[in-house]
Amino acid sequence: MNDTKLELIVHNFITIMPLFQKKLIRRNCGFAHDTFNHSQFQVMAVLKDTGKQPISEVAKKLLISTPNMTKLLNKLIDEGMIERFPDQKDRRIINIDLTEKGHTYLDAKFENVKLTLKERLSPLPEGQKDKLLISLENLREVLTEISSED
Template sequence: MDSSKMISEQLFLLIPMLYNQIIRPIEGALRAKISPLQFYALMALKREGCMTMSALSAHCGVSKQQSTRLINSLADTGLVERRPCKQDRRLIFICLSAYGEAQMDKLRAAVCRGIEEHLSILTQGEQKELLFSLETVWKMICKLEKEGNPK
């Protein structure tokens, strides 16, 4: 079996484990505050900075109509704001508001605390090994993201 097939099989098996051990607890904590799609959009804005509606729609994999409803709900809660483009008044950028930035920082701290608690059953050596592995996976995923996916 070649390496790419083995990697794809391992990643496929890892998805439900990551979901059950990491994502599901996060989603449970978020449900009272925001939907998973709202969280994903806020994370995209936190990572990428201001984005046009089209770019945010594409990033989240939703229609422009759905992203309009999404952004309206986030704007209504004060988490994001619309900013007109100075060069082209037809373009509107969606940005995290100062309140949105603060809320994302709080959310990140809470989620990280939860993950840290969950990881506390691992020894220091296991945690170091996991960190090294995650750093390697991060670099490879960033390379895949940067270079794009083959058609």
């Protein structure tokens, strides 16, 4: 692949993410006035996806230092969204997991996001929807291939 094409790909990635956040997610899905910040939401999303995990594993997945996790987790614990408990095999390891309240909160958030995205995308002409569907399927395929190399 030539360098110009790679530069265009990188540029598009960098510019698409803020647009996606601004145009579809943040303003329209109720995240702007949410109780939890982006990092706290990501912690809960990781736990929903993977289940009980050591704090250090969640920190590694989110590229957050383990000491910085403490502040993030304290609010989530105080709000009853996650619980912290020692590992059964190694008491030096502290695990975290979503509570029922955390699961309920995330289910409601994800449902809100789905409904909002449907509402925002439904006015698009069918041809644009088709192009978007194909583009997103291609993007998922490429990102899956990239992530499998790690």
